[in-house]
Amino acid sequence: MNESVRHAGLVGVVGRPNVGKSTLVNALVGEKVSIVTAKPQTTRHRIMGVLTRDDCQFVFVDTPGIHSEAPRRLNRDMNRLAQDAARDADVVVFVVQAGKWLAEDQAILDSLKRLDVPVGLVINKVDQAADKSQLLPFIESITARADFRFVVPLSALKLTNLTPLLDELQQFLPESPAFFPADQHSDQSPRMVAAEVIREKLMMRVHKEVPYAVAVQVQEMEREGQLTRIQAVIWIEKEGQKGIVIGQGGKVLKDVGTAARKELEGIWGGRVHLDLWVKVRAGWPDDPRILGSLGITSE
Numbered sequence: 001m002n003e004s005v006r007h008a009g010l011v012g013v014v015g016r017p018n019v020g021k022s023t024l025v026n027a028l029v030g031e032k033v034s035i036v037t038a039k040p041q042t043t044r045h046r047i048m049g050v051l052t053r054d055d056c057q058f059v060f061v062d063t064p065g066i067h068s069e070a071p072r073r074l075n076r077d078m079n080r081l082a083q084d085a086a087r088d089a090d091v092v093v094f095v096v097q098a099g100k101w102l103a104e105d106q107a108i109l110d111s112l113k114r115l116d117v118p119v120g121l122v123i124n125k126v127d128q129a130a131d132k133s134q135l136l137p138f139i140e141s142i143t144a145r146a147d148f149r150f151v152v153p154l155s156a157l158k159l160t161n162l163t164p165l166l167d168e169l170q171q172f173l174p175e176s177p178a179f180f181p182a183d184q185h186s187d188q189s190p191r192m193v194a195a196e197v198i199r200e201k202l203m204m205r206v207h208k209e210v211p212y213a214v215a216v217q218v219q220e221m222e223r224e225g226q227l228t229r230i231q232a233v234i235w236i237e238k239e240g241q242k243g244i245v246i247g248q249g250g251k252v253l254k255d256v257g258t259a260a261r262k263e264l265e266g267i268w269g270g271r272v273h274l275d276l277w278v279k280v281r282a283g284w285p286d287d288p289r290i291l292g293s294l295g296i297t298s299e
């Protein structure tokens with residue numbers, strides 16, 4: 001443990017899908033800890049990024065977007081994870097997108113107001129605001145909606161204005177020894193890392209054809225010296241999606257496997273042997289056993 005750390009705490013990162021929460025955590029922690037794709041709702045786990053700076057340790061709880069409507073069990077469970085994360089946090093960062101305030105943002109803000117946790121506002125993607133003169137009125141209109149403890153406009157993508165956010169957050173970290181060693185950036189298990197990487201590569205290939213209902217489950221993982229053997233199942237909801245995920249002559253699956261293997265070899269060093277299967281399980285987003293094995297519990 002890091003002896004010099006005197007303040008440490010949990011920072012909940014909350015916002016609707018696609019506002020840039022994963023990008024922000026990655027930018028702050030300085031290492032890829034969560035999957036980022038151009039598709040909303042890809043973060044399925046509570047993934048923590050850890051940053052140790054001076055005598056402070058920030059533990060970011062990167063939550064799925066809180067959804068105003070949650071018709072399916074998967075969404076309900078993700079919703080609960082997000083709320084739990086916010087409730088446990090010492091401070092919450094509410095992330096919104098510059099120039100874009102939706103009903104969903106308001107619904108999340110309303111649920112945050114019910115929690116007894118300090119909330120700060122991050123206006124992300126300021127780099128992409130077409131009309132910069134509109135930025136200030138936008139910020140004013142949002143800050144009028146709640147009693148935010150701080151407001152930081154920034155760009156997670158361009159890495160601008162991140163230090164002021166850390167300076168603000170630092171004030172909310174309670175006196176505490178470090179939770180993690182200073183060089184540890186993520187608490188993801190190797191199985192979770194493998195599943196996330198495979199899922200990310202798959203979504204990069206098929207996100208246009210296959211909706212969100214794809215899950216990756218690592219069934220076997222064993223190390224033999226420098227070699228890691230992984231067997232993973234890609235769960236899809238419909239038989240008709242099988243052809244898309246496998247591709248002609250198995251090409252898509254092969255490419256996904258190769259890309260995932262290379263990335264995992266880069267992360268862990270050593271060699272990786274990856275076996276992928278595609279299985280159809282209608283209604284998996286409603287199956288508590290599958291959700292449980294993916295780290296999403298319904299209890």
Ligand SMILES: Nc1nc2c(ncn2[C@@H]2O[C@H](COP(=O)(O)OP(=O)(O)OP(=O)(O)O)[C@@H](O)[C@H]2O)c(=O)[nH]1
Nearest residue numbers: 017018019020021022023040041042125155156157
């Ligand atoms: N221009 C611009 N794009 C950004 C910025 N931050 C994030 N993005 C992009 O916004 C998209 C969504 O980013 P994510 O970090 O996956 O968003 P998220 O809020 O974690 O999304 P969920 O996991 O679905 O809740 C990606 O294409 C990012 O590259 C930013 O500061 N500027």
